[in-house]
Amino acid sequence: MTRAAIALVAVWGAVACRAPKPGEPLRGLSAAERAQFDSGRVVFDSVFTPEKGLGPLFNANGCKECHEDPVAGGTGDEVERHATAFHPDAVGRKCDELVGQGGFVFQNHVTPALHAALGIDSEPIPAAATAVARRRIPEIFGFGLLDAVPDSEILAYADPEDRNHDGISGRPNRFFDGRLGRFGRKALVPTLREFNDGAFGAEQGITTPAVPTEETVAGTPLPPGTDPAPDPELSDHEAELATMFVRLLAPIAQLKLPSEARHGSEVFTRIGCAQCHRPVLTTGNSPIAALRYQQVAAYTDLLLHDMGPDLGDICLALATPTEFRTEPLMGLRLKAQFLHDGRAKTPEQAIELHAGEAAGSRDRFLALSPADRAALVAFLKTL
Amino acid sequence: MPRVRLLSFLLCFAPLALLAQQPTTPHDSVRGAIRTVDVRTRTLEVTTGVGFALRVVRLQVPAGVPITDRQSAQPQLIGLGALQPGDVIRAAFGGRPTGFVAYTIERVGRMEGP
Numbered sequence: 001m002t003r004a005a006i007a008l009v010a011v012w013g014a015v016a017c018r019a020p021k022p023g024e025p026l027r028g029l030s031a032a033e034r035a036q037f038d039s040g041r042v043v044f045d046s047v048f049t050p051e052k053g054l055g056p057l058f059n060a061n062g063c064k065e066c067h068e069d070p071v072a073g074g075t076g077d078e079v080e081r082h083a084t085a086f087h088p089d090a091v092g093r094k095c096d097e098l099v100g101q102g103g104f105v106f107q108n109h110v111t112p113a114l115h116a117a118l119g120i121d122s123e124p125i126p127a128a129a130t131a132v133a134r135r136r137i138p139e140i141f142g143f144g145l146l147d148a149v150p151d152s153e154i155l156a157y158a159d160p161e162d163r164n165h166d167g168i169s170g171r172p173n174r175f176f177d178g179r180l181g182r183f184g185r186k187a188l189v190p191t192l193r194e195f196n197d198g199a200f201g202a203e204q205g206i207t208t209p210a211v212p213t214e215e216t217v218a219g220t221p222l223p224p225g226t227d228p229a230p231d232p233e234l235s236d237h238e239a240e241l242a243t244m245f246v247r248l249l250a251p252i253a254q255l256k257l258p259s260e261a262r263h264g265s266e267v268f269t270r271i272g273c274a275q276c277h278r279p280v281l282t283t284g285n286s287p288i289a290a291l292r293y294q295q296v297a298a299y300t301d302l303l304l305h306d307m308g309p310d311l312g313d314i315c316l317a318l319a320t321p322t323e324f325r326t327e328p329l330m331g332l333r334l335k336a337q338f339l340h341d342g343r344a345k346t347p348e349q350a351i352e353l354h355a356g357e358a359a360g361s362r363d364r365f366l367a368l369s370p371a372d373r374a375a376l377v378a379f380l381k382t383l
Numbered sequence: 384m385p386r387v388r389l390l391s392f393l394l395c396f397a398p399l400a401l402l403a404q405q406p407t408t409p410h411d412s413v414r415g416a417i418r419t420v421d422v423r424t425r426t427l428e429v430t431t432g433v434g435f436a437l438r439v440v441r442l443q444v445p446a447g448v449p450i451t452d453r454q455s456a457q458p459q460l461i462g463l464g465a466l467q468p469g470d471v472i473r474a475a476f477g478g479r480p481t482g483f484v485a486y487t488i489e490r491v492g493r494m495e496g497p
Contacts, residue, residue, distance in 0.1 A: 092467050092468035092469045093416070093418070093468045093469040093494060096418075097430065097437055099418070099430050099432070099437040099438065099439045100418075100428070100439045103437070104435070104437065105435050105436075174494060176415040176416040176430045176431055176432070176437075176471070176494070177414040177415055177416075177431065177471060178414075178416075178471040178491065178492040178494070183434075184435065188434075188435070189434045189435070194433050194434045195434045195435075196434070197433050197434055197436070198432070198433045198434015198435040198436040199434060199435060199436075200436075201433065201434075201435075201436030202434070202435040202436040202437075203435070210433050211432075211433050211434075211436045213438065215436070317494065318494060318495065
């Protein structure tokens with residue numbers, strides 16, 4: 001073998017083995033899957049106008065307007081408003097998602113036509129709301145792997161009655177049809193496809209065959225003439241391609257652990273973080289080989305946990321105001337703000353704001369020696 | 384010839400006239416959680432949707448519409464008053480000028496809250 005050939009093999013090997021960069025697809029896709037990823041990125045990057053179906057109520061004019069930093073699939077600087085009404089003493093359901101009044105996503109923007117008709121700049125939040133939540137934009141790298149985790153694995157971690165008396169419960173949320181939820185800060189949405197189809201409707205005002213009707217304005221139908229594009233404004237094929245792009249986005253790969261971070265990993269487990277931020281989830285069977293039976297360094301259990309009253313905001317389906325889904329920590333090092341509303345500017349601040357079921361772990365973190373605390377932070381910066 | 388015209392007319396329009404008189408076949412179905420039950424007006428509101436795009440479907444439930452409880456081992460017929468907010472139902476319904484009308488309702492579960 002010539003030197004050139006050896007070098008070529010070495011380069012190929014290095015390319016094949018290196019972890020995907022942010023925005024790249026999972027390794028091991030077939031040519032057809034790679035083509036779907038590339039076509040899906042075109043839909044994901046699309047910018048919609050009112051003539052193409054945007055709005056009349058919307059938060060963004062395309063997926064990438066929010067999921068843009070550092071690349072498509074990342075985060076953004078937008079902050080959404082979600083509002084619901086929680087009635088703890090009610091018989092039956094205690095959470096009213098205000099769906100009949102335009103909830104629970106209240107859009108921040110309107111098209112010029114809707115502004116001209118109603119004189120509003122955003123969807124008004126009804127007086128019935130008991131809480132308004134601020135939601136920062138989640139990174140969606142690796143979400144295809146989270147989608148492929150079987151329900152049985154998530155439910156295996158649930159301990160709603162805290163039978164093992166460790167102070168950590170872990171409760172599943174469920175969508176309104178009874179299926180297990182996993183996507184969204186309150187784990188409302190069962191599947192990635194629904195998460196994306198719902199986002200076209202609720203975030204962009206783009207109707208699809210799955211979401212064939214527009215949002216209302218606080219429960220009132222849209223005034224005539226404010227929604228000129230014929231429904232559905234996006235085809236099922238295009239919506240599926242957008243989901244394939246997200247499904248096949250590789251997770252942010254964990255960095256190799258230097259010795260301090262290795263020690264930090266042990267501290268992470270020792271003080272109890274890993275009881276909710278489960279280091280590894282395993283996917284189930286999948287028609288896509290790159291998603292099939294994969295170990296995902298997700299650092300989540302996809303369950304709801306009580307985080308204490310200071311972080312609490314809205315209820316959603318079975319989630320009470322103080323319950324949030326354990327946030328996946330994969331890709332943590334790319335984040336510039338932390339927690340569901342971005343109120344923490346560093347991982348340390350985010351840990352200090354943990355309460356409720358996480359109070360014990362938080363207290364153990366606060367009691368760490370400076371060296372152990374630095375090691376834990378060093379570990380988090382490898383995620 | 385007039386007889387042929389009359390027959391053609393009947394063949395064309397009689398089925399449409401019959402269809403207009405009969406309930407339309409179920410054109411859709413919904414699975415979601417009951418938001419409200421109003422026994423007096425015999426209406427249900429069901430929360431459903433896709434992802435974050437939630438919708439409320441309002442159903443009229445005429446007397447005689449079968450409501451089946453499928454939560455127990457042996458499904459049994461129940462009355463509208465037995466349904467409660469938070470029950471997960473599956474309903475077949477059709478559109479009428481007055482709104483959506485349920486044809487069948489099955490209670491299949493419950494949104495168990497804290």
